[in-house]
Amino acid sequence: MKKRTMSLILGASMIATMLAGCGGSQEAATTAAPAETTAAEAKTEDAAPSGEGGSLVYWSMWESTEPQGKAIQEAVDKFTADTGIKVDLQFKGRTGIREGLQPALDAGTNIDLFDEDIDRVNTTWGQYLMDLEELVKASDYEATANAGLMKACRDVAGGTLKSIPYQPNVFAFFYNKAIFEEAGVTAVPTTWEELDAACAKIKEAGYTPITNDDAYITCMFGYHMSRLIGEPATETVVKEGNWDDPAVLKTAEAYADFAAKGYFSETIASNVWPAGQNQELAMGTAAMYLNGSWLPNEVKDMAGDDFQWGCFSYPAVDGGVDGVEAANYGSQVLAINKDSKNAEAAFQLIEYITKGEFDQKLSEYSVGIPADSANTEWPALLADVKPVMDSLTTRYPWAAGAEANADMTPIIKENFLNLCGGSIDAQGFVNALKAAGN
Amino acid sequence: MKKNKGMIIAFMTPAVLMFVLVFLYPILRTILMSFFKIENITDSFSKWQFTGLANFSKLASTTLFKQSMWNLARIWFIGGLIVMSLALLFAVILTSGIRFKSFFRAVIYLPNIVSAVALATMWLQYVYSPKFGLLKNFFSAIGLDSLAKVQWLSNDHKFMALLLAYCFGMVGYHMLIFASGIERISQEYYEAATLDGANKFGQFRYITLPLLKGVFRTNITMWSVTSVGFFVWSQLFSTVTADTQTITPMVYMYMQIFGAGNSMTERNAGLGAAIGVMLSVIVVIIFWLCNHLLKDDDLEF
Secondary structure, X not given: OHHHHHHHHHHHHHHHHHHHHOOOOHHHHHOOOOHHHXXXXXXXXXXXOOOOOOEEEEEEOOOOOOHHHHHHHHHHHHHXXXXXXXXXXXXXXXXXXXXXXXXXXXXXXXXXEEEEEHXXXXXXXXXXXXXXXXXXXXXXXXXXXXXHHHHHHHHHOOOOOOOEEEEEEEEEEEEEHHHHHHHOOOOOOOEHHHHHHHHHHHHHOOOEEEOOOOOOHHHHHHHHHHHHHOHHHHHHHHHHOOOOOHHHHHHHHHHHHHHXXXXXOOOHHHOOOOHHHHHHHOOOOEEEEEEEOOHHHHHHHHHOOOOOEEEEOOOEOOOOOOOOOEEEEEXXXXXXXXXXXXXXXXXXXXXXXXXXXXXXXHHHHHOOOOOEOOOOOOOHHHOOHHHHHHHOOEEEOHHHHOOOOOOOHHHHHHHHHHHHHOOOOHHHHHHHHHHHOO | OOOOHHHHHHHHHHHHHHHHHHHHHHHHHHHHHOOEEOOOOOOOHHHOEEXXXXXXXXXXXXXXXHHHHHHHHHHHHHHHHHHHHHHHHHHHXXXXXXXXXXXXXHHHHHHHOOOHHHHHHHHHHHHOOOOOOHHHHHHHHOOOHHHHOOOOOOOOOHHHHHHHHHHHHHHHHHHHHHHHHHHHOOHHHHHHHHHOOOOHHHHXXXXXXXXXXXXXXXXXXHHXXXXXXXXXXXXXXXXXXXXXXXXXXXXXXXXXXXXXXXOOOOOOHHHHHHHHHHHHHHHHHHHHHHHHHOOOOOOOO
């Protein structure tokens, strides 16, 4: 009997030791938070409880080795040197933050601020955000902020400001100016007919007018649809499967026409990213590529110093509701956790990152667009993007709504690739989408 | 020996507790989740909406999910045939007493050590490239111009392109398992067979194969488990957005739980859980079938 009691006590103490060894974080042991989170949590709890000694926890979507990560690290270092507020800066990377942030916040992890794409932060993570209107007003932040992006942030958050944009980007046609010049295209196309004419000249001059990759091809479909019927209507078509909508066939016909005229790269149906942008556009065999303003940075080493970048908004189409003033533009945004006890310091750090010196550095390091409107010096590669960005008034979400239905995106992609490659015709495209149903 | 219940309890409790916490609880929770609509995977139970079997019926009627299951079946079956036959062939050759055995073994195993990202980039941007690819150059060199023009990554060929690239990396692993199985068979059987006049093929057919049953079972189970978890290669062959030819249930599950591509699409962790349940059931069935069809308890050696 005595022995049994003894062994029970021993067993119990063993279990207790084991559980204690798990980090002593009850929260972590009972929730499904990833191990990384648990470790981070334990670390921040030990080192720097927020609000108790002026310290911040910042989860970033970048990697420390990326240009953006480097600029942010410099801003954070300066911030700490100036204010004495310690910052626990954690570079989570794209998937790390996408998969890990919400579980961490749900588990009550102490995170004061974080960053990601404007749409994901404001929609997917909207419930965790602090309203920033007061802080913005108090510091007169908007005096030198990009008005269009601030408006976009308010729009996606339902009318009030819950995030601060940085690293703006715009999705438009990027082109090789030298090819345009050689082919005798003097003005950028603003309508579909002008694009047609430009492509004809470029083809005549012996170049591939348009190329793309599988990763972005649905954006072409989305842009054309949205030019015809506007983005909200496009999203409805995609989500509800109204493939009988005349705009779908019209879009398909426009692209089938271009395919028949030989305007697309011969390999467009088999270009797996980054084959088109690297092997065709950057190498100077293709003239145009519909992509984000991050493109020049991605291919700059391949394209060489003498590559002259041009940019124009997706052309308007006959009888369409949207014109060149509409495009998918956005940014990464910084947001503050609504439970943060150190919001003012967090906002101050946001100002360090998105204003003045470090915004300029971010732009320089990453060949990106500055967020501070006082930073008028854009990277030379993006000089042509500025007038496009400045002319935009209507904002499309990613892919202009074409990817709003996850069950359809791969099917649209497959068939649009086939359409551009010429293996199916416009009606075949519509039929294939209808056959897929949802 | 006298049983000491106290000791048994004391030593079993931690293990049982850990098993319940780390295995049983997540399994039961996942099964439960599959009957609910859950927007975010860490939502508290109060936010779950009970939908009965709706998740399963939605999956059954979604073209893309059916396509992903079809892809998985093709990966498992066609890929399995390719990998198992090559692995067995190499294992037999390697254990037949050839020279430089460890060198060849290392070469065949090498793709397992190289990162999948590097391998996929090599296949995508070099081997299959329609501009300067290995296949294009090879077929041009031997004068097969029609084959040299094939776009290996177009929709018609993308699946096979992916499968070949994947199998290339998997052969070495299964070869090792086969080889260790063959080495376990005593040389005496082969000596006796040789004396009786059996040729190499006969020895393989009547000695090696029957004695490898258990190893086959291991290999098929391992292959099934890795096939069901097919994810990384699919992601690498279709970055940003999924592709009809490369999507697998695991990728579809990821899209449902964390959102697809760059767009803010509808999320449902319950649907993801339903996929998880279905995949687990499939693996259990395969495991059960293997155990029944490939019995090796009747042989002792």
